[in-house]
Amino acid sequence: KAGVTQTPRYLIKTRGQQVTLSCSPISGHRSVSWYQQTPGQGLQFLFEYFSETQRNKGNFPGRFSGRQFSNSRSEMNVSTLELGDSALYLCASSFMGGRPLPHEQFFGPGTRLTVL
Amino acid sequence: QKEVEQDPGPLSVPEGAIVSLNCTYSNSAFQYFMWYRQYSRKGPELLMYTYSSGNKEDGRFTAQVDKSSKYISLFIRDSQPSDSATYLCAMSLNTGNQFYFGTGTSLTVIP
Numbered sequence: 001k002a003g004v005t006q007t008p009r010y011l012i013k014t015r016g017q018q019v020t021l022s023c024s025p026i027s028g029h030r031s032v033s034w035y036q037q038t039p040g041q042g043l044q045f046l047f048e049y050f051s052e053t054q055r056n057k058g059n060f061p062g063r064f065s066g067r068q069f070s071n072s073r074s075e076m077n078v079s080t081l082e083l084g085d086s087a088l089y090l091c092a093s094s095f096m097g098g099r100p101l102p103h104e105q106f107f108g109p110g111t112r113l114t115v116l
Numbered sequence: 117q118k119e120v121e122q123d124p125g126p127l128s129v130p131e132g133a134i135v136s137l138n139c140t141y142s143n144s145a146f147q148y149f150m151w152y153r154q155y156s157r158k159g160p161e162l163l164m165y166t167y168s169s170g171n172k173e174d175g176r177f178t179a180q181v182d183k184s185s186k187y188i189s190l191f192i193r194d195s196q197p198s199d200s201a202t203y204l205c206a207m208s209l210n211t212g213n214q215f216y217f218g219t220g221t222s223l224t225v226i227p
Contacts, residue, residue, distance in 0.1 A: 004159070035217075042122070042219035043160070043204065056214050090159050105215075107152075107159030 002027065004093050004108035012114045018079040021111045025072050025093030029106075031055075032074040034066060037088040037110070046089075049074055078113075086115045119143050122205055122218025131227050135192040139205035139218045142186065146207040146216070149181050151190045154202045154220065163203075164190070195225045 005024045013019050025032050033056075034046040045058035049068035068074045072093075078085055089111045094104040122139045129135055137151075148167055152160035164179045166172045166188075172179045178191040188207075192199055202220040 033214075040219070042120075043206075043215075043217035045214050045216070048214065058214070092159075105162070107161065109157065109159050 004091060004106055006089075006091055006108040006111050008111060009109065010112045010114075012116065013081050014116050015081055015083060017081050018077065019081060019113060021076045021078075021089055021091075021113075023074045023076070023091035023093075023108060025074070025091075026106055029093040029095050030072055031094045032068055032072065033092045033094075033105070034074070034076050035090045035092065036060075037090055038086075043090065046076070081115045083115050086113060088112050119216050120205060120207060120218045123221055124219050126222040126224065128224045128226060129195055131195060131197060131225055133195050133225070135195050135199070135223060135225075137190040137192075137203050137205075137221050137223070139188050140186055141188070141207055141216075143207075143209075143216075144183070144186065145209050148208045149179070149188050150206040150208075150215070151177075151179055152204040152206060152217075154204060156201075160204055197225045197227050200224045 007022045031050045033048040035043045037043045046060055047054055047066050048056040052068045063079045066076045090107050092105045092107045120141045150165040151163045153163050154160040164174055164177055166179050166181050169181045169183045176193045180189045202222050204220045205218040206215045208215045
């Protein structure tokens with residue numbers, strides 16, 4: 001079974017630009033969560049999508065948004081990029097996501113975003 | 117104050133040593149406690165999880181949860197160079213799918 005895939009793996013943008021990251025979950029998984037990972041803050045939860053609906057949202061500004069398609073693939077968008085948005089963006093998929101059964105959440109390799 | 121605190125290290129030990137990794141937390145409502153391992157340029161992978169308090173052993177790894185002290189630990193026995201990675205603790209409430217992570221501890225096991 002293929003794992004979680006994320007594209008692109010690396011991205012360089014400049015301040016003020018916007019960016020879209022993509023995540024393809026494991027086949028059959030319906031929940032996709034996004035996280036931002038930085039050395040100082042660690043992994044911080046951005047949002048979770050389940051069956052095309054945003055179900056949970058972390059404490060990030062509205063510049064961060066996402067969506068999920070009917071095939072469970074998910075995209076994350078960051079508008080008006082700031083230097084502090086430089087981070088590793090990880091997505092994780094799980095089958096149901098209704099309960100936090102941790103052995104069901106699988107992470108992708110991440111997209112490394114650098115904002116200059 | 118962050119909800120989950122973890123000493124970032126780095127931690128360097130000789131092969132065969134016992135490694136102790138720890139996290140503290142502030143939210144007494146956390147019910148699930150996890151340890152993830154993350155190799156360079158990879159996503160985190162689940163090592164162990166525990167529900168509520170107690171110990172759990174899996175091979176060379178032992179996870180301990182002390183809810184009264186809001187303190188969790190991961191012990192690695194007979195550490196190997198292949199254990200060199202960043203170890204992340206994570207916690208979640210009883211419902212929903214939001215995890216709260218520590219910042220990670222970087223571990224190097226020297227042959």
